[in-house]
Amino acid sequence: MARALASPRMPSDCDSCPLRRHVFYLDGVVDDDAALLALRQGCRSLPAKATIYREGELASEYFTLFDGWAFRYKLIPDGRRQILSFLLPGDAVSFLFMRTDRLHFSVQALTDVSLCVFSRIALARHVTSRSDLSANLERLEGREIAAADDRLTDLGRRSAHERVANLILQLHLRLQQRGLAEGDSFPFPLRQQHLGDALGLTAVHVSRVLKDLKSEGLVSIERERLTLHDAERMRRLYGLNERSGTDRYLL
Amino acid sequence: MARALASPRMPSDCDSCPLRRHVFYLDGVVDDDAALLALRQGCRSLPAKATIYREGELASEYFTLFDGWAFRYKLIPDGRRQILSFLLPGDAVSFLFMRTDRLHFSVQALTDVSLCVFSRIALARHVTSRSDLSANLERLEGREIAAADDRLTDLGRRSAHERVANLILQLHLRLQQRGLAEGDSFPFPLRQQHLGDALGLTAVHVSRVLKDLKSEGLVSIERERLTLHDAERMRRLYGLNERSGTDRYLL
DNA sequence: CGTCGTGTTGAACTCAGTCAAGCCAGGTGG
DNA sequence: CCACCTGGCTTGACTGAGTTCAACACGACG
Numbered sequence: 001m002a003r004a005l006a007s008p009r010m011p012s013d014c015d016s017c018p019l020r021r022h023v024f025y026l027d028g029v030v031d032d033d034a035a036l037l038a039l040r041q042g043c044r045s046l047p048a049k050a051t052i053y054r055e056g057e058l059a060s061e062y063f064t065l066f067d068g069w070a071f072r073y074k075l076i077p078d079g080r081r082q083i084l085s086f087l088l089p090g091d092a093v094s095f096l097f098m099r100t101d102r103l104h105f106s107v108q109a110l111t112d113v114s115l116c117v118f119s120r121i122a123l124a125r126h127v128t129s130r131s132d133l134s135a136n137l138e139r140l141e142g143r144e145i146a147a148a149d150d151r152l153t154d155l156g157r158r159s160a161h162e163r164v165a166n167l168i169l170q171l172h173l174r175l176q177q178r179g180l181a182e183g184d185s186f187p188f189p190l191r192q193q194h195l196g197d198a199l200g201l202t203a204v205h206v207s208r209v210l211k212d213l214k215s216e217g218l219v220s221i222e223r224e225r226l227t228l229h230d231a232e233r234m235r236r237l238y239g240l241n242e243r244s245g246t247d248r249y250l251l
Numbered sequence: 252m253a254r255a256l257a258s259p260r261m262p263s264d265c266d267s268c269p270l271r272r273h274v275f276y277l278d279g280v281v282d283d284d285a286a287l288l289a290l291r292q293g294c295r296s297l298p299a300k301a302t303i304y305r306e307g308e309l310a311s312e313y314f315t316l317f318d319g320w321a322f323r324y325k326l327i328p329d330g331r332r333q334i335l336s337f338l339l340p341g342d343a344v345s346f347l348f349m350r351t352d353r354l355h356f357s358v359q360a361l362t363d364v365s366l367c368v369f370s371r372i373a374l375a376r377h378v379t380s381r382s383d384l385s386a387n388l389e390r391l392e393g394r395e396i397a398a399a400d401d402r403l404t405d406l407g408r409r410s411a412h413e414r415v416a417n418l419i420l421q422l423h424l425r426l427q428q429r430g431l432a433e434g435d436s437f438p439f440p441l442r443q444q445h446l447g448d449a450l451g452l453t454a455v456h457v458s459r460v461l462k463d464l465k466s467e468g469l470v471s472i473e474r475e476r477l478t479l480h481d482a483e484r485m486r487r488l489y490g491l492n493e494r495s496g497t498d499r500y501l502l
Numbered sequence: 503c504g505t506c507g508t509g510t511t512g513a514a515c516t517c518a519g520t521c522a523a524g525c526c527a528g529g530t531g532g
Numbered sequence: 533c534c535a536c537c538t539g540g541c542t543t544g545a546c547t548g549a550g551t552t553c554a555a556c557a558c559g560a561c562g
Contacts, residue, residue: 100500
């Protein structure tokens with residue numbers, strides 16, 4: 001069952017939180033807002049594999065991922081699973097909770113996680129009352145749409161090797177932006193089953209693809225850390241652009 | 252080149268437009284708003300295959316599809332195409348233009364189309380000034396995210412037959428909601444290449460799958476009209492739910 | 503020490519892709 | 533009126549990327 005321990009890294013208030021600007025604000029677009037931060041009710045820690053939200057259930061809280069990784073996913077009736085996205089420290093569990101209390105996907109902790117907890121209603125009311133925050137929220141949702149469109153293109157039109165390479169590059173980029181990568185190396189808690197479920201592949205095939213990438217000297221994985229030895233060559237080999245569509249046009 | 256003829260079906264003002272409530276309002280959630288409708292600058296008609304918007308270009312207008320079909324798509328450098336979604340009468344070309352002037356996908360007319368044209372800036376300003384419209388816009392974007400997540404699950408985890416069946420059922424549902432289906436039959440201007448590019452398949456394989464669906468007596472297609480002979484059996488055979496995730500939880 | 507979760511490898515298989523030919527309806531132009 | 537295109541659909545033969553099933557390795561953990 002869900003232990004509830006505060007993460008050692010979690011600050012007691014938002015003022016000193018290094019991830020703050022990722023959660024509600026597009027960098028620099030909206031000024032910090034003490035009233036909004038004051039709405040934080042507390043934090044919650046959950047162990048790996050815990051369910052953070054289950055599809056269709058009523059949610060009265062709004063979560064933000066402070067530490068650890070999680071993922072959004074859907075199950076189809078026969079048990080197949082599609083991972084929709086990975087959530088990294090600094091991500092909201094979903095902006096959609098701002099406007100609705102039930103969603104179409106579930107969320108599971110991938111590692112042990114610490115969440116910041118807000119009252120959904122209070123937060124929604126606050127955002128509604130400030131048109132700059134609303135506009136900002138729309139932009140953040142726009143980013144989600146762009147990210148989903150990128151993934152769609154991946155699954156529809158790219159080979160297994162391209163998909164795996166692309167996902168690794170994306171994760172690296174996102175972690176870099178949050179200051180959570182150390183150069184070319186970053187934490188990589190994913191099982192091959194997760195990669196497969198995100199990319200529309202079987203875990204077995206992911207294993208073979210990773211073997212290829214490793215033997216080409218592009219990546220190595222040790223003790224849940226991935227190192228990118230030649231990101232540029234990987235991009236070239238697998239026909240991927242420097243920047244993802246996700247970030248290219250949407251502020 | 253783009254002819255510019257008014258559609259015979261297009262009303263001269265929004266008051267009598269039967270599609271109005273689909274474009275900006277979730278049914279009944281937001282009252283009609285004369286000021287918003289007054290922002291319509293006019294209309295534009297384009298022939299099939301015309302480019303409505305090209306990825307990365309600056310847009311100063313906001314479009315709404317009044318008549319005909321269109322689709323959003325991305326090209327990857329080697330020429331492969333992924334269709335992200337089909338736009339039906341009553342759809343906005345993209346809500347994202349409300350908050351940004353460049354997007355990550357292109358839009359092409361699939362049939363001859365008529366568009367309603369608004370000034371992007373004026374519309375954005377108006378929506379920003381009314382918190383109910385902003386909240387509503389966020390909900391509409393939420394629907395897009397849910398739809399994208401559904402498509403992702405399709406491409407990642409379903410077979411070719413399931414994908415084709417599902418897309419047909421979805422189109423039927425959406426057209427029904429807009430009063431554009433006649434019972435089990437509806438306009439179907441898609442080439443098999445479009446189906447393939449939307450579903451991550453080749454046109455050749457789409458042809459084979461459709462042959463199967465036809466010979467099972469589930470659908471028939473004649474003169475750009477599709478008839479669903481047994482939607483219920485099709486759903487059962489291909490493991491699909493009555494309602495799509497898109498609509499189930501998001502108002 | 504056994505068990506569990508995870509990853510690796512091989513062999514057989516299959517779904518979907520590729521390539522190529524032919525068909526058909528509609529449109530154009532002689 | 534016929535000849536000829538053109539774009540889209542169908543079909544067959546072959547290929548191949550990715551799946552399935554099964555065995556085994558290995559480390560963590562109780």
